Structure formats: structure tokens, C-alpha cells
Amino acid sequence: MKRIAVFPGSFDPITLGHSHIVERASSLFDVIVVAIGTNTTKQYLFPLNKRIEWTEKVFKNLSNVRVVTYEGLTVDFCKSLNANYILRGLRNGTDFDFEQSIATMNKTLNPAIETILLNTDPAFAAIHSSIVREIIKNKGDVSSFVPPQINVYE
Numbered sequence: 001m002k003r004i005a006v007f008p009g010s011f012d013p014i015t016l017g018h019s020h021i022v023e024r025a026s027s028l029f030d031v032i033v034v035a036i037g038t039n040t041t042k043q044y045l046f047p048l049n050k051r052i053e054w055t056e057k058v059f060k061n062l063s064n065v066r067v068v069t070y071e072g073l074t075v076d077f078c079k080s081l082n083a084n085y086i087l088r089g090l091r092n093g094t095d096f097d098f099e100q101s102i103a104t105m106n107k108t109l110n111p112a113i114e115t116i117l118l119n120t121d122p123a124f125a126a127i128h129s130s131i132v133r134e135i136i137k138n139k140g141d142v143s144s145f146v147p148p149q150i151n152v153y154e
């Protein structure tokens with residue numbers, strides 16, 4: 001059976017923290033599905049088409065990485081793809097507490113799906129999409145925080 005992992009998030013926008021986690025995990029799984037959430041009640045800074053375009057651009061050289069959109073429960077989405085793993089990144093203890101709760105609840109919803117948490121490289125531990133968005137709203141330079149392939153001001 002193929003080891004398929006879903007990496008869910010908003011990617012609003014994709015950061016070096018996200019891309020590094022996926023790059024490292026790409027050798028651990030047969031397929032990684034980067035799943036861009038489309039939650040109708042959530043306000044995004046960037047439209048879905050930009051979030052998809054940038055995420056695809058960043059992973060275009062990783063042959064086992066796919067970019068898709070989804071809505072609804074992550075475990076239901078995993079089941080629809082026959083994916084048995086949810087991949088998440090950890091920056092610090094706050095992330096750990098949150099991720100542990102989601103992982104435990106997801107495990108209750110579907111015991112067949114395992115959550116795999118990868119510790120971020122310390123170089124990317126300070127990068128938060130929410131702070132990147134604040135810098136963008138104020139026209140700052142985010143080139144140290146987002147992958148070089150994307151230009152958020154295009």
C-alpha cells in the first residue's frame with residue numbers, strides 16, 4: 001500500500017517553514033498531498049488561485065508532491081484519497097500542544113489515520129504565516145520568509 005500523506009493548511013501565503021517540511025517529508029512518503037484549505041468562514045489575505053499557483057510553483061520539482069484544495073474535515077479528505085497520514089510541522093511547544101489535541105481528536109474520528117509531526121529546522125522556527133501577512137499588509141520585505149520562487153507583490 002502506498003504511503004500517502006496529506007499536509008493541510010491555509011498557505012496564505014506559503015512560507016519557507018511549510019516548504020522545508022514538505023521537502024524533508026518527500027523522502028518519507030510515496031506521495032504528499034499539499035491540501036489548501038478553503039474554509040468559507042475564514043478570511044484569507046490571498047485568493048485561492050494565488051495560494052494554489054504559488055504552492056504549485058514551489059513544489060514543481062518534487063515529483064511526488066501534489067497540490068489540491070479541500071474543504072471539510074481533514075480526516076474525511078484523507079479517506080477520500082486513501083491517505084493514511086496527516087503531516088504537520090512543529091515550531092515550538094505552543095504548536096505541540098495544539099497539534100497534539102488535533103491529532104488526538106483526528107485519531108478518535110478515524111483511528112486508521114496517523115498524524116506525523118516533524119520538528120522544524122531552527123532556521124524556520126520563527127516563521128508564522130500570520131506575521132508574514134502583517135508584513136505584507138505593511139508593504140515590507142518578506143523575501144527571508146517565503147520561498148524564492150514566489151513574489152507576493154506580483
Ligand code: ADP
Nearest residue numbers: 008009010011017018088089090120124127129
Ligand atoms: P493553519 O492554517 O492550519 O494555521 P498553516 O497553513 O500556517 O496552518 O500551516 C500548515 C502547517 O504548516 C501546520 O502544520 C504548521 O504547524 C506548519 N507550519 C507553519 N509554519 C511553519 C514553520 N515555520 N515551520 C514548520 N512548520 C510550519
